[in-house]
Amino acid sequence: MRRRGPGAEHGRVTETIPGLTLSLPEVLVLLGAVALLVARWLPPAARRPVTAAAGAVLVPSAIVLGIVGIRWQMLPVLAGGAVAAAFALPPLLRRRTGRPARRARWWLALPGSLACAGLIATGPVAAWAFPVPVFPEPTGDFAVGTRVVQWTDPLRPESFTADPDDRRTVVVQLWYPAQKSPAGTQRAQYLGRTEDEARTVSEALADGVGLPGFLVDGVPRARSRAVFDAPVAGGAERFPVVLFSPGSGGVRTQNTAWAEELASHGYLVAALDHPYDSAVVVLADGRTIRATTASSGDRDSDEELATGWTAVRAADLGFVLTRLERLDRGETADPLTGRLDTGRAAVAGHSLGGAAALQAARQDHRFGAVVDLDGYPHGPASPALGQPALALTQEITAGTDPRYLPRLTDALEHSTATSYRLTVPGAGHLTFIDGPLYLPPVPSIVGTLGRTESPRVVAGATLAFLDAVLRGRPGDPADTLRAYGKVYTVSPLVGLGHVDA
Known part of the structure; x- marks a missing residue:
């Protein structure tokens, strides 16, 4: 068929x-x-x-x-x-x-x-x-809607420019539970609000990894499973909130399959573009901001740079949660007013975005949970993390940075809540984004899980954790996570313990 x-x-x-x-x-x-x-x-x-x-x-x-x-x-x-x-x-x-x-x-x-x-x-x-990506059909009870908003923080100057009047602006894409759309309704463009924006983003992503843009010319042709501006799902249910920060040089749409799966299960997902750090950001007025962050090649200098970028991202995440709170209170007319449960909020991210999620949770206790998708922690390990965290990692091999696992373990152990590290067999660093859907199935690039299994595992593990810690689903989260790989439970009392896969 x-x-x-x-x-x-x-x-x-x-x-x-x-x-x-x-x-x-x-x-x-x-x-x-x-x-x-x-x-x-x-x-x-x-x-x-x-x-x-x-x-x-x-x-x-x-x-x-x-x-x-x-x-x-x-x-x-x-x-x-x-x-x-x-x-x-x-x-x-x-x-x-x-x-x-x-x-x-x-x-x-x-x-x-x-x-x-x-x-x-x-x-x-x-x-x-190099296919046109085919997005998996979300498995939850809700259809999925999406839209893009742009918010400026009047209290924060833009640290990447010299203009003293420039204020920090972020572009945020929301995925939310929606009413089912009529058959034949056009699905949302992947990577951008329009195909032109999608091509701009696709070319910037390719350029960031040194690939000719034509190799991935199928990606801007793709459409996801969500519908732009679809009506919010009926009823009075309030949706827990999940904020997401992409990897360094990534973009807000890089985890669309993951976001759509969460939204279909009743979560509001808000993914950020971080100007001057994301590969490219297209503002509402048409201006295009390309990434200016770059590694120096010196380990100590790069760690200092990453710590600074992580701090900016963490502040962006806290600001967006504040704007979502205001939106829910009805300070501006919005279809999502009264439907967001910002008292049950999680912060997530991939790679550098995972580090930003950890820092945002340390600084802002409005976040009740953290999901780190294969992100090396940057910045201080204090204050102690007070929220349960889930860290999904690729398998640690001889080619993996030897500092990664000790640094991640240290970050989780400096916590006052039980956390989990899930090692996903067959995963690569790009397994945790949409990459397996459109990149060549080369194990060193996207792992060996395949185009169907990769998004299923990442979203499934995330949902298992969030349902337990934000929605109070009974049982030990490790029991459910075990279906996706090797689970290590980090207790605030006994440190790291191994739970057999």
């Missing part, structure tokens, strides 16, 4: 096999190119109709792609089809004019056919390695 991919409601993208997303014109181009290649080897009676049908499919489909935009993955397919056509069409044209058809002997044609086959096969392989 064919599964609809993001944008399928417009006929743009279809998931033909797991992990391979192709639009209908792309599928037709691929089939037409294969048919032209095969036609050369068919019996004479079948050769002419197959070649004509292949051309009738390939040419119009290629024209459509030229109009709507050709992904780079289709270029070798088109090249292979063009070369195959150059050998398939001339014999037919000669026969039509009455001249004798000439065909190369099979042993001369075979190398050319194999070369064409290699070109054509490169397309779907490249589309599989």
Whole structure:
């Protein structure tokens, strides 16, 4: 059975096999190119109709792609089809004019056919390695809505600029429980409010890791499972709040699958863009702010820099929680007024954002729980962490920074609440974001869990922890977390203890 991919409601993208997303014109181009290649080897009676049908499919489909935009993955397919056509069409044209058809002997044609086959096969392989991401369907009882807000803190000057009148501004994306939208409703653009913004963000992310932007040109085409500005779910239920800070050079949308899963289970997720630290931030007035933070290469200097960036992020998180409190009180008219349970708030983050989450919780006791997604702690370990924390980590190997595990363990042990460290087998650092959905499945990059299992594990473990500590679900959280990996329980009385996976 064919599964609809993001944008399928417009006929743009279809998931033909797991992990391979192709639009209908792309599928037709691929089939037409294969048919032209095969036609050369068919019996004479079948050769002419197959070649004509292949051309009738390939040419119009290629024209459509030229109009709507050709992904780079289709270029070798088109090249292979063009070369195959150059050998398939001339014999037919000669026969039509009455001249004798000439065909190369099979042993001369075979190398050319194999070369064409290699070109054509490169397309779907490249589309599989760098696909248009297909977001998992959230498993909770609620549909998911999303919207973007921009807030300026009048009390904090912008520390990344020299303008004394510049005040700290953050862009925040909210995912929330929503009413079910009618069938065919357009889903939210991934990475941005518009496709132009999504392309800007995608190019900035690629540039940040030294990749050519065209390699991930499928990512801005994707749509998630949420609906922009969907009506808030009915009833009077108040939703616990989860704030999220992305990794260094990351963006607010980098954990969209995770955020949508939490929202479908009744949480309000607010993810931040941190200007001058996030890869790129597009403000409401259209201004674009690119990251200016960069490592120096010196370990001590970089630690000092990271501590400063973490402090700014922690302050951003506290400010956004304050704005959500004001929103819930109705200081400005908003559909979410009266629906947020800011008394049950958690702070989360990935990588540097995880460090910021830990610091935000130390400084602001309005946060009742912390989730650190593979984040190395930066900054002081005091005051002691007073909230339960969950730290999800990749497997510690010889190539892992030897300071990471001791530093994380120390941060959790300096706590007055029971915390947990969950080591996820097969995880890599980018397992904990949306990366497995659209990056090549290279273990050193995204781990070995796969495109389906990675978001399930990360969101499932997070929900198990939050449901226990914020919603008071009975039982030991370690019992539920054990389904996702090796759990280490950190007691404020006995320190680190191991719970068998």
